[in-house]
Amino acid sequence: MTVNLPQLRAFLAVVDAGGFSAAAAELGMSQSAVSHAVASLERELTAPLLVRATPVRTTALGDRVLPHARIALSAARSVEQIAADATETMTGTVRLASTPTVCQGLIPGLLRHWREDQPRITVRVFEGDSAEVSAWLEDGTADVAVLIDPPPATAGRCPRPGPGIQLATDCYRALLPRDHPLADEPFVDIRDLEDDQFLISPNGCEARIRAIHSLAGLRFTPAHRVRDLATLISMVQAGIGVTVLSEVSRSLIPPDLVLLPLKPQTSRRLVLTGPHARPWHPAIRTLAESAAGHLARTASRSPLPAEGPAPPSPQHTP
Template sequence: MRIEQIKAFLAVNDTGSFGQAAKQCGVTQSTVSRQVQALEAHLGTSLFHRHAQAKLTVGGERLLPHARRICQEWEKVEEKMKELLQGEQPELCVAAIHSVCAYFLPPILQSFCRSFPQVQLRVTALGSDRALKVLRDGLVDVAIVMNNKYLTATGEMYVKPLYEEVIQVLVSKDHPLASFETTTIKDLVGFPQVIFKDGYGMQRIVQDLFTSHGFDLPVAMELNTLDAFRGVIRQGNLIALLPQSALQEAVLDPTLAVVSIALDSGLPLTRDVVLVTTRDRLEIPTVKNFFNLVYNQTQS
């Protein structure tokens, strides 16, 4: 059953003529006849008595009120789609990792709100894997996360790299590593670690790092807020590997110290932050405007 068939049925009923219905619908009479016949075939009953004036059969009378409601609902759908494609989207939902929400996004959000005051922004701080899942499930429009190729390497995902960020070690000022200018993975093995909870990209990076060097990761605690990381690290022998943006407040805290990590290659340990949406959402002006605003921020 197609909406054109329902519209043809209603036009014939309203005008009492297949010819007049064709004029009303802007098609040929044969087209209207085929559409009505296809609808009758689908429903398994005739809908009109075909005399000088087309009149409804019992089946047609039963269909009529439902057909009117179907067309009314379809008109509402068309109007909603028109509004969506014209950028009249009432809200925009964004999921981003905590450090992005805290430091990278605020000026962008302010700029977007000034340019598009009619759009309500909803921003949620989530781990990378969780953010990508809710994007895939249609619960948010844009995600700003650490790249996970297992979740983004699909045809529906549209991914843009934003920036590469150095990962360092957070320790208390009295920790044995606090005096190091640069440390290695081997140096870290003897100290219990605080890591992000499951579903966070940083947990995956840290675990993969230790595994690739042949070490077990000595996990003492799992957390999911930067304040909590700083609080427990201050207390003693625990350490945490965190991205540079998550350490902005720590470097100003006299009770904490930040130490660089050197890989075997001599290069620093880094993570990649990416901007992700789905290709169908990128066709929506509101989503496209926000996506471009975020991406252009890193290119300027």
């Protein structure tokens, strides 16, 4: 039995893209070449890996092969990148996963910076909720992720000693209409919003928002729960209620709303890191250090308010 990397690469591309045509476009190959690679892999394994439907889905055997195929390609990319790093020519594609708020508020600026600072590295973004992002990082769907308050072990094994980079300390803010009675105050106490209808997006931030209410001695009784961030912001614009968002959301806030410092104060750490159980893609260190330098320079040019997020700084995690 001879299984090769082009076969595994085609199989993963079809699974991730949902079909042969989309996989061919992703790989820069003809659809017939992708079909041939997958079919030859199935012949080697003497059983089908895919159900040819719309979208394509994996068979029981395909489900079992999938994580091993991801690990094999990840290891091959690491070998290639270690060799490239030795000659100081870091190249390749890095798949970055993060939550919607971080993807919308922080990632676009980093992508623009990386495109200029590291033109040989292509960064592809995957957006998902906190649980999906963590799962993608560990099963090999993503090579790197921006995680929220990861435990120290998350920045584990790396092909060489390297940091998980803390991109920002992201403080929580009250989001109010500009005509709200508290809109001109220097900060908002969560207790002063007790008479307003509270809106919540049930994602990774809900536990922290519950904690803010608990610290203030308040019951957490949201009037509405909406999944999409744009819907949440639109409902505040319409005067339906108020909410709490993190500072990284500021670039998404329209001019008729205000994002104000909140008491009790609480924050979260945004950390760019690789997987715990697999070697890190060698380009992660390059991207992380490039991002930290860029964000530090941006913060120095645009000083943040006293209670805003702390300037990003490298954080070496064991």
